[in-house]
Amino acid sequence: MSAVAKALSPHAGGASRFERNAATRDAGIVKFLVLSLGLIFFAIFLLMPLVAVFLEAFRKGAATYFAALVEPDALSAIKLTLIAAAIAVPLNLVFGVSAAWAVAKFNFPGKQFLITLIDLPFSVSPVVAGLIYVLVFGLQGWFGAWLSAHDIKIVFAVPAIVLATVFVTFPFIARELIPLMQAQGRDEEEAAISLGASGLQTFFRVTIPNVKWALLYGVILCNARAMGEFGAVSVVSGHIRGETNTMPLHVEILYNEYQFAAAFAVASLLALLALVTLALKTYVEWRISHPATKEAV
Amino acid sequence: MSIEVRGVNKSFGAFKALDNISLDFPDGELVALLGPSGCGKTTLLRVIAGLERADSGQVLLDGEDATDRDVRQRQVGFVFQHYALFKHMTVFENIAFGLRVRPRRTRPSEKDIRAKVSRLLDLVQLGWVADRFPTQLSGGQRQRIALARALAVEPRVLLLDEPFGALDAKVRKELRRWLRQLHDELHISSIFVTHDQEEALEVSDKVILINKGRVEQFGTPWQIYNEPASAFAYGFIGAVNEFRGRVEGDFVRVGDDLLSLAGAKFQNGQDVVAFVRPHETEIVPDIGGGHGITAKVHRILGNGPVTRVELVANGESRKGETDFFEVEIPGTQLASLGIATGQRVKLTSRRISIFDQQNGNERP
Numbered sequence: 001m002s003a004v005a006k007a008l009s010p011h012a013g014g015a016s017r018f019e020r021n022a023a024t025r026d027a028g029i030v031k032f033l034v035l036s037l038g039l040i041f042f043a044i045f046l047l048m049p050l051v052a053v054f055l056e057a058f059r060k061g062a063a064t065y066f067a068a069l070v071e072p073d074a075l076s077a078i079k080l081t082l083i084a085a086a087i088a089v090p091l092n093l094v095f096g097v098s099a100a101w102a103v104a105k106f107n108f109p110g111k112q113f114l115i116t117l118i119d120l121p122f123s124v125s126p127v128v129a130g131l132i133y134v135l136v137f138g139l140q141g142w143f144g145a146w147l148s149a150h151d152i153k154i155v156f157a158v159p160a161i162v163l164a165t166v167f168v169t170f171p172f173i174a175r176e177l178i179p180l181m182q183a184q185g186r187d188e189e190e191a192a193i194s195l196g197a198s199g200l201q202t203f204f205r206v207t208i209p210n211v212k213w214a215l216l217y218g219v220i221l222c223n224a225r226a227m228g229e230f231g232a233v234s235v236v237s238g239h240i241r242g243e244t245n246t247m248p249l250h251v252e253i254l255y256n257e258y259q260f261a262a263a264f265a266v267a268s269l270l271a272l273l274a275l276v277t278l279a280l281k282t283y284v285e286w287r288i289s290h291p292a293t294k295e296a297v
Numbered sequence: 298m299s300i301e302v303r304g305v306n307k308s309f310g311a312f313k314a315l316d317n318i319s320l321d322f323p324d325g326e327l328v329a330l331l332g333p334s335g336c337g338k339t340t341l342l343r344v345i346a347g348l349e350r351a352d353s354g355q356v357l358l359d360g361e362d363a364t365d366r367d368v369r370q371r372q373v374g375f376v377f378q379h380y381a382l383f384k385h386m387t388v389f390e391n392i393a394f395g396l397r398v399r400p401r402r403t404r405p406s407e408k409d410i411r412a413k414v415s416r417l418l419d420l421v422q423l424g425w426v427a428d429r430f431p432t433q434l435s436g437g438q439r440q441r442i443a444l445a446r447a448l449a450v451e452p453r454v455l456l457l458d459e460p461f462g463a464l465d466a467k468v469r470k471e472l473r474r475w476l477r478q479l480h481d482e483l484h485i486s487s488i489f490v491t492h493d494q495e496e497a498l499e500v501s502d503k504v505i506l507i508n509k510g511r512v513e514q515f516g517t518p519w520q521i522y523n524e525p526a527s528a529f530a531y532g533f534i535g536a537v538n539e540f541r542g543r544v545e546g547d548f549v550r551v552g553d554d555l556l557s558l559a560g561a562k563f564q565n566g567q568d569v570v571a572f573v574r575p576h577e578t579e580i581v582p583d584i585g586g587g588h589g590i591t592a593k594v595h596r597i598l599g600n601g602p603v604t605r606v607e608l609v610a611n612g613e614s615r616k617g618e619t620d621f622f623e624v625e626i627p628g629t630q631l632a633s634l635g636i637a638t639g640q641r642v643k644l645t646s647r648r649i650s651i652f653d654q655q656n657g658n659e660r661p
Binding site: 187188190191192193194195196197198201205206209210 | 346348368369373374375377379381382383384385394395398399443446447449450
């Protein structure tokens with residue numbers, strides 16, 4: 001999670017110097033062994049499955065592939081996934097920025113506790129996360145009777161899917177910003193207010209521009225997780241076709257019904273999303289580590 | 298503008314950073330807040346700026362109580378040790394920031410902003426870097442830009458927190474001279490914080506010496522150097538030889554040796570500490586008679602106009618460490634003195650300052 005901090009560290013370019021220096025360079029055979037071991041692992045565990053997804057998806061031809069994607073249930077799953085992400089990401093954006101701002105710029109009792117709490121969704125199993133919402137909002141849950149009396153459906157409906165997605169993607173943006181904002185300190189903000197800037201002006205003209213790449217990085221990761229989440233969403237969704245199925249759930253249903261080509265077609269969309277995310281992430285990482293290359297004219 | 302602080306206290310948890318400080322800063326002068334690190338000098342500066350709130354006490358700007366006024370309303374220019382320039386803005390935008398964030402009613406026009414920024418850039422002699430980013434500037438250039446940015450809002454007071462602390466020695470010296478010139482041009486009341494005594498004595502009109510959250514001495518650089526008011530002031534400013542002992546009649550007993558009290562009145566048996574500057578210490582090669590502190594010549598350094606003689610204290614010393622003394626004599630006197638490494642000599646002086654060991658106050 002500290003990719004930004006790493007990219008900003010002064011030793012980022014250390015590997016090449018290490019390599020060039022005869023005193024610290026390892027024997028050629030060691031380099032060869034380590035490299036090939038890494039590449040073989042990469043090929044077997046990452047590249048092969050990725051290729052397999054696309055091969056399986058197109059096994060019965062492009063027509064079947066696209067038919068599987070425009071089928072009403074698939075379209076509804078895609079729509080729901082997009083809705084969940086479109087709500088969860090902005091919510092976590094607001095929360096992440098305010099939490100990071102609070103932790104990095106102020107001192108208050110319980111600060112360490114808050115930092116630990118932000119990590120909770122990472123440490124708890126997504127299934128447990130889903131169950132929490134069923135227990136709280138389900139028919140047998142704490143608010144179940146009241147909710148059904150007022151005809152509000154949360155569990156086994158879209159609200160619970162959104163809630164579960166928000167829960168599991170909670171830490172991404174905050175965790176990305178906190179170390180960076182802590183490292184940057186308060187000096188620039190203090191300079192801004194001593195020059196007469198209001199709190200809002202300071203926030204939008206100084207704080208946000210300073211963390212914009214880390215923020216984007218967090219948003220990308222948050223979005224990827226929001227669209228790909230399976231466990232928590234699976235518990236609260238109820239798997240109602242065309243209504244409460246997200247893309248990952250739809251893939252599972254198709255697979256269980258032996259519609260392999262269709263399952264892989266939808267899965268390939270998720271894989272594509274992952275590839276786009278990776279490309280964006282790499283670009284943002286590069287921008288973080290080369291902040292002056294473009295801005296400096 | 299005059300700045301006054303009255304009875305200011307500030308604690309961070311159990312640590313008392315400012316202990317009932319009252320000061321009246323002279324109008325239009327450049328004042329140095331000098332002290333060791335952690336003495337509270339930066340905290341005092343931040344309290345004056347309004348970046349820190351005092352636990353009790355008042356800050357008066359131009360005679361008006363500004364204690365509850367926000368940093369935005371105090372019209373102070375603050376320059377940070379690590380510049381705190383906005384990394385994502387050009388030098389031009391950095392300086393223009395204070396003008397651009399003003400409410401629409403009081404905001405100058407784009408043309409006026411441009412004119413003002415280029416005037417300020419000329420003032421700090423950096424007109425050619427307007428379109429660069431802070432990361433492309435050297436440390437000294439960044440600090441000058443930070444100063445220009447602070448001046449852009451036409452502050453009534455200029456506050457500088459260790460302005461040269463992060464710079465290398467050569468640039469520091471240049472910037473010191475430059476800051477002094479700039480102040481002579483602008484005559485804006487300025488306070489700067491430093492832990493470097495040389496810097497404080499060289500640049501400022503007045504020096505305030507601070508230790509452990511208290512004011513030790515307030516005076517001109519000459520007074521601070523030549524008339525230290527306390528044991529701390531003596532030890533902190535310039536090199537000094539220190540002798541600890543007990544009063545016996547008209548003498549101080551240091552180990553087996555006696556040092557003349559030189560007229561200072563202390564009670565018999567009182568624990569005192571005596572300070573002598575290296576250039577006011579005399580070496581007496583004859584160890585037979587008279588009083589003085591016995592020491593052994595350890596090294597003789599320097600072949601220039603001034604020779605430094607390093608001596609080791611006689612016998613054992615406090616805390617198991619060896620005490621070293623330093624004497625500066627004109628190079629021409631070395632030969633006539635006729636001393637050599639390893640020789641035992643006596644140290645005396647006609648200018649000794651003696652303080653009570655307990656509270657560090659001089660008793661004349």
